[in-house]
Amino acid sequence: xxxxxxxxxxxxxxxxxxxxxxxxxxxxxxxxxxxxxxxxxxxxxxxxxxxxxxxxxxxxxxxxxxxxxxxxxxxxxxxxxxxxxxxxxxxxxxxxxxxxxxxxxxxxxxxxxxxxxxxxxxxxxxxxxxxxxxxxxxxxxxxxxxxxxxxxxxxxxxxxxxxxxxxxxxxxxxxxxxxxxxxxxxxxxxxxxxxxxxxxxxxxxxxxxxxxxxxxxxxxxxxxxxxxxxxxxxxxxxxxxxxxxxxxxxxxxxxxxxxxxxxxxxxxxxxxxxxxxxxxxxxxxxxxxxxxxxxxxxxxxxxxxxxxxxxxxxxxxxxxxxxxxxxxxxxxxxxxxxxxxxxxxxxxxxxxxxxxxxxxxxxxxxxxxxxxxxxxxxxxxxxxxxxxxxxxxxxxxxxxxxxxxxxxxxxxxxxxx
Amino acid sequence: xxxxxxxxxxxxxxxxxxxxxxxxxxxxxxxxxxxxxxxxxxxxxxxxxxxxxxxxxxxxxxxxxxxxxxxxxxxxxxxxxxxxxxxxxxxxxxxxxxxxxxxxxxxxxxxxxxxxxxxxxxxxxxxxxxxxxxxxxxxxxxxxxxxxxxxxxxxxxxxxxxxxxxxxxxxxxxxxxxxxxxxxxxxxxxxxxxxxxxxxxxxxxxxxxxxxxxxxxxxxxxxxxxxxxx
Numbered sequence: 001x002x003x004x005x006x007x008x009x010x011x012x013x014x015x016x017x018x019x020x021x022x023x024x025x026x027x028x029x030x031x032x033x034x035x036x037x038x039x040x041x042x043x044x045x046x047x048x049x050x051x052x053x054x055x056x057x058x059x060x061x062x063x064x065x066x067x068x069x070x071x072x073x074x075x076x077x078x079x080x081x082x083x084x085x086x087x088x089x090x091x092x093x094x095x096x097x098x099x100x101x102x103x104x105x106x107x108x109x110x111x112x113x114x115x116x117x118x119x120x121x122x123x124x125x126x127x128x129x130x131x132x133x134x135x136x137x138x139x140x141x142x143x144x145x146x147x148x149x150x151x152x153x154x155x156x157x158x159x160x161x162x163x164x165x166x167x168x169x170x171x172x173x174x175x176x177x178x179x180x181x182x183x184x185x186x187x188x189x190x191x192x193x194x195x196x197x198x199x200x201x202x203x204x205x206x207x208x209x210x211x212x213x214x215x216x217x218x219x220x221x222x223x224x225x226x227x228x229x230x231x232x233x234x235x236x237x238x239x240x241x242x243x244x245x246x247x248x249x250x251x252x253x254x255x256x257x258x259x260x261x262x263x264x265x266x267x268x269x270x271x272x273x274x275x276x277x278x279x280x281x282x283x284x285x286x287x288x289x290x291x292x293x294x295x296x297x298x299x300x301x302x303x304x305x306x307x308x309x310x311x312x313x314x315x316x317x318x319x320x321x322x323x324x325x326x327x328x329x330x331x332x333x334x335x336x337x338x339x340x341x342x343x344x345x346x347x348x349x350x351x352x353x354x355x356x357x358x359x360x361x362x363x364x365x366x367x368x369x370x371x372x373x374x375x376x377x378x379x380x381x382x383x384x385x386x387x388x389x390x391x392x393x394x395x396x397x398x399x400x401x402x403x404x405x406x407x408x409x410x411x412x413x414x415x416x417x
Numbered sequence: 418x419x420x421x422x423x424x425x426x427x428x429x430x431x432x433x434x435x436x437x438x439x440x441x442x443x444x445x446x447x448x449x450x451x452x453x454x455x456x457x458x459x460x461x462x463x464x465x466x467x468x469x470x471x472x473x474x475x476x477x478x479x480x481x482x483x484x485x486x487x488x489x490x491x492x493x494x495x496x497x498x499x500x501x502x503x504x505x506x507x508x509x510x511x512x513x514x515x516x517x518x519x520x521x522x523x524x525x526x527x528x529x530x531x532x533x534x535x536x537x538x539x540x541x542x543x544x545x546x547x548x549x550x551x552x553x554x555x556x557x558x559x560x561x562x563x564x565x566x567x568x569x570x571x572x573x574x575x576x577x578x579x580x581x582x583x584x585x586x587x588x589x590x591x592x593x594x595x596x597x598x599x600x601x602x603x604x605x606x607x608x609x610x611x612x613x614x615x616x617x618x619x620x621x622x623x624x625x626x627x628x629x630x631x632x633x634x635x636x637x638x639x640x641x642x643x644x645x646x647x
Contacts, residue, residue: 003529007516321499321500321502321526321530323494414473
C-alpha cells in the first residue's frame, strides 16, 4: 500500500500545474465552508445564548395548554402549590443537570403615568432565582445594577424602553399598574420605576419586570402560585437529552382526569429565532453542497484526464502482470491523496482565517445589540465532518475513472498512442 | 515439452462490417531457452502473434500453450497472474514508468506483481542492473536516459521476475544501429546467463540474423522457418 501511495503522489506531481489548480479549488471550498461555518455558527450560538440567558432559559415548564394561549397571558392556567412542590422535587432529583430555575408569574396589565395609560406584559420574578436562570437579563437593564441578585425590588418596576419613551417615564417616577385577577376583579398597585430595560431584538418589546410578591398582591394570589418556570441547564449541549428526560418525568404527573399536568418546551419551541437558526443551518448545508460539487467535479475531471493520458502506461503495467484490482487502487490512491492533501491544507488555512478574523476585532450590530464582537470558532467535530465529506466525495469521484483504468484490456491500452 | 505451442491458431478482427484475418492457421513450437525472432513486413501479424503468446489477447480459434498452460482459456485476472509469474515484456517504446527511477522501474514488478521481500528485492534488482550494465544509472529517471539505456532498463525489468519467456515487440525499432545490436546482444547474453527464452519481432533484416530460429510471417501466415546465423 505504501508503494501504491508513493506512485500515486509522484503521478500527482507529474502534472504540477493541474494538480495545484485542482487542489487550490478544493482548498478554497474547504476554507469557504470553515469560515462560513465558523462565523455563522458563532453568530447563531451567540444569539441563542442571548435569548436563553436573558429571556427564555433553555427550557420552560407551564401548565398543560398554557403555551397555546400564551398571547392571552391566562391566569387560570397557573401552577398551584402542589404543582410547585412536585417541580421542586423534580429539580432536586436532577440537580446534576439543572443549573438553575426561576418561578415566574406572567400577566398583562395597564400601566399609567397618571396622564396616559397603555398595556404592558409583565414578568413577575424572584430576582435571585431569575438572575441565576437568566444571568444576562441584567445586561439589558439600562443603568447600574449594584447587586444583580436584587435587580428588582419590592415596590419597584422595570419598564421597557419604548414604553418609557412613550409615557415619558424615567427611573424614580411613580406609575400605577392595573390588572385583572383570575376571578375577573380589577386591582391597582402603585410602583416606582427602578430601571428601563432594552428589548432583545428590537424596539417593539412591551415586557417589563416586577417582584413576584408585588404581582401576588396585585393579582390577589394568596399562597404559592406561578405560571412559568424557566430552566437553565448546566450543559446546554445536552438540551435534547434533558428535554426528553424531563418530558418523560413530567408526563408522570397527572390530574384527576388522568391527563398530564405540565408541558415542557425548549427555547426553540418558544422563540421565533429558532427559524433564523434553522435558516443558518440550511445555509451551512448549502455551502457544504457547493463544496461537494467542487470536489466531485474537480477530482472527477483530473482523474478522467489522468486515465486518458496514461492509457499506454496502464497497458504496460497490466502487461507486466499488475492485477486489475491494483490498477484500480493506483488510481483511487491518486484521487484520495489529492483529497487528503487538499483537506489538510484547507483545514489549516480555514482555521487560520478564523483566527485572523478573531484578532481583527470585528464588531457588528444585530437588532438592539450594538457593538457585538465577532468571535468565530469552529467545533473539531465540524472540521472532522467537512474533512470526511471531502474524503468521501474524493473516493466516490475517483472510483469511476479508476474502474475504467482497471477494466482496460492491456492489448488495446498498449495500442493507444 | 515445448515452452510455447500454438495449434491451428487464427485471429480475426472486426473493423465495422469487415472481418480481417490477422493470423491464419498458425502452428508453432518453441523450446525452452530459445532465441526466436518473428520477422515480416508491417501488418504481417507479428505483434498479434506475440500478444497471443503473451496472454494479452485471445485467439479466435485454436489453442495457445505456454509453459504447459492453455493460456487462451484464462480469465483476465488469471492471465495477469500468469504474465506476472512466467512472462517478461520488452516494448518498442521502452514503456518505462516516467515517475519512477531506473531502480524503481525494475523494482515495480517485484513489489506490485510478485510481492518479494525488501532484502531479496534489492539483491535481485542490483544483480540485474549490473547484468544489463546500467547500475550506475539507478537513481536516474527515464527522461534522463538515452534510448539504449532505457531499453536496458526494460530488459532488466523483464528479467527481474525470473520469467520463463521474454517477449519483445520490435525492441530495436526506436534505437540507432549500434544500440540496436547491443540490445540484441544483451538479450542473447541474458538468455545464456539466466536460461530464459526470448521471442522478439523485428522487420530489420540485419537484426533478424541474430536470432537462433527465425519465423517469417506474411499476411498472417507463417511462410518460413529457418535457423539463424547465431
